[in-house]
Amino acid sequence: MSDLTSSRHGHVSPLRTRAGVSKATLYKWLSWAVPALVVVLWEAAARLGLITSQVLPAPSSVLGTAIDLARNGELFIHLGVSLLRAAAGFVIGGTIGLALGILVGFSPFAQALFDRSIQMVRAVPFLAMLPLVIVWFGVGEVAKIFLVALAVLFPIYINTMLGIRQIDPKLMELAKVIGLDWTAIVRRIILPGAMPSILTGVRYALAHAWLALVIAETLATTRGIGFLAMDAREFLQTNVILLTMIIYAIIGVIADALVRSLEARFLSWHANYAQGVRQ
Amino acid sequence: MIASLALSRESNVLELNEERAARPGLAVSVRGLQRRYGSRVVIDALDLDINKGEFVALLGESGCGKTTLLRALAGLDQPDAGQIRAPERPSVVFQEHRLLPWATLWENVALGHEATIGRAGAAHALNEVGLSGRENDWPRNLSGGQAQRVALARALVRDPALLLLDEPFAALDALTRIKMHGLVKELVARHQPGVLIVTHDVDEALTLADRILVMRAGRIAASFQPKHHTPQALRSVLLDELGVRAH
Numbered sequence: 001m002s003d004l005t006s007s008r009h010g011h012v013s014p015l016r017t018r019a020g021v022s023k024a025t026l027y028k029w030l031s032w033a034v035p036a037l038v039v040v041l042w043e044a045a046a047r048l049g050l051i052t053s054q055v056l057p058a059p060s061s062v063l064g065t066a067i068d069l070a071r072n073g074e075l076f077i078h079l080g081v082s083l084l085r086a087a088a089g090f091v092i093g094g095t096i097g098l099a100l101g102i103l104v105g106f107s108p109f110a111q112a113l114f115d116r117s118i119q120m121v122r123a124v125p126f127l128a129m130l131p132l133v134i135v136w137f138g139v140g141e142v143a144k145i146f147l148v149a150l151a152v153l154f155p156i157y158i159n160t161m162l163g164i165r166q167i168d169p170k171l172m173e174l175a176k177v178i179g180l181d182w183t184a185i186v187r188r189i190i191l192p193g194a195m196p197s198i199l200t201g202v203r204y205a206l207a208h209a210w211l212a213l214v215i216a217e218t219l220a221t222t223r224g225i226g227f228l229a230m231d232a233r234e235f236l237q238t239n240v241i242l243l244t245m246i247i248y249a250i251i252g253v254i255a256d257a258l259v260r261s262l263e264a265r266f267l268s269w270h271a272n273y274a275q276g277v278r279q
Numbered sequence: 280m281i282a283s284l285a286l287s288r289e290s291n292v293l294e295l296n297e298e299r300a301a302r303p304g305l306a307v308s309v310r311g312l313q314r315r316y317g318s319r320v321v322i323d324a325l326d327l328d329i330n331k332g333e334f335v336a337l338l339g340e341s342g343c344g345k346t347t348l349l350r351a352l353a354g355l356d357q358p359d360a361g362q363i364r365a366p367e368r369p370s371v372v373f374q375e376h377r378l379l380p381w382a383t384l385w386e387n388v389a390l391g392h393e394a395t396i397g398r399a400g401a402a403h404a405l406n407e408v409g410l411s412g413r414e415n416d417w418p419r420n421l422s423g424g425q426a427q428r429v430a431l432a433r434a435l436v437r438d439p440a441l442l443l444l445d446e447p448f449a450a451l452d453a454l455t456r457i458k459m460h461g462l463v464k465e466l467v468a469r470h471q472p473g474v475l476i477v478t479h480d481v482d483e484a485l486t487l488a489d490r491i492l493v494m495r496a497g498r499i500a501a502s503f504q505p506k507h508h509t510p511q512a513l514r515s516v517l518l519d520e521l522g523v524r525a526h
Binding site: 170171173174175176177178179180184188189192193195267268269270271 | 353354355368369370371373375377379380381382383390391417418419
């Protein structure tokens with residue numbers, strides 16, 4: 001009976017083309033070929049004068065701008081300032097979100113005390129708070145970090161709380177039978193059990209943090225990737241504007257890779273993130 | 280036939296009463312235990328003794344209070360009245376393995392006692408249940424029977440004076456269950472804890488137990504010692520006690 005549902009009979013042999021390249025490999029190449037082709041066509045169109053550089057500068061020109069800004073060090077200063085803001089906001093918002101999530105996830109009393117209020121504040125789109133934030137903190141660093149922290153707080157809070165709620169009560173019972181003390185319960189059962197959900201929260205939080213940073217850096221600034229873009233707009237330097245967009249994209253990809261590595265580290269026990277036997 | 284067995288059942292109860300005073304090596308002792316849910320009495324003035332090294336099976340229909348009794352002995356349920364003299368930390372094996380999916384097998388076995396049991400102790404316990412070399416594996420790579428063997432290793436590595444088994448083999452297939460019976464018998468003989476197994480399965484009770492108790496309406500209604508009976512005869516008496524006609 002169990003054989004009917006066993007995967008032994010359900011193996012799909014890898015499809016191969018006549019040349020011997022597997023279809024998966026072919027599709028992988030194709031997925032990279034399309035954007036590459038777009039860049040080539042774009043470059044060609046720019047060089048043939050079909051697109052004016054004011055509207056869309058050639059990729060080679062954007063690359064040249066990147067090299068120039070990197071050479072005089074400006075690019076790294078702006079990048080460093082932006083990353084520092086993001087990191088500070090993330091650490092502050094993430095810590096508060098995690099602490100509140102653990103507290104509310106554990107204790108019905110804490111839930112009664114905090115959850116409704118937090119959910120009310122969460123219902124406000126955080127960008128709508130921008131005017132208020134400026135009134136409170138002006139347009140300095142504090143306002144920017146506050147915005148990022150606010151954007152990070154809610155996804156971390158909600159996913160931490162849900163992760164803790166989803167822990168199997170039977171495992172808590174086992175902890176009682178075995179006689180684990182409170183710290184061991186948190187360390188061995190609560191945190192690892194909630195970790196998949198917490199990391200989902202981190203993933204959302206990174207995306208939100210980035211969005212908040214882009215908005216925050218359009219406020220009066222003299223440094224940061226956002227300043228670079230605003231400044232370029234003043235002087236109609238489309239190639240710099242494009243460069244900042246690409247930098248935001250690259251950092252987004254790196255942040256995602258970071259979360260993936262965290263998942264590989266903390267969730268290797270999970271079938272969905274399996275890496276095999278731990279050594 | 281039935282009548283003679285019923286007689287010897289009575290004598291077994293008497294025999295038990297005499298033993299109580301005589302033997303000092305009690306794993307658990309229960310007196311006048313009572314547990315109510317609202318107005319419903321689940322356990323009613325129940326007495327029970329289990330000696331160290333003794334394997335006791337508790338049979339009964341669903342809802343007769345047998346799991347409540349086990350949970351009370353495990354310290355997971357607070358009785359309303361009565362006295363339980365049990366070791367502070369009895370080991371429990373549940374129907375589900377309850378392994379932490381995020382801990383390796385050795386971490387699961389040593390859970391809470393990593394420093395004292397250690398990796399070597401856990402490895403030895405895993406070896407005892409036929410899972411040597413799997414210390415670093417994850418629970419998700421185990422079959423149901425293997426996972427339950429790890430749960431058994433986790434229970435026994437603590438060297439408990441009392442081992443409580445709550446229908447531990449109910450979810451396993453018939454062949455795996457037979458293998459597990461052999462393993463449990465062997466391990467209990469080696470470690471010598473007092474054992475209470477709660478089960479629905481008359482044959483399991485006959486295979487494993489030194490003493491079989493039938494629980495009904497919150498009380499121990501009957502007690503048998505398999506060594507005094509032929510398995511077939513005792514089986515039909517037990518089924519009769521449980522309200523099943525099978526002759």
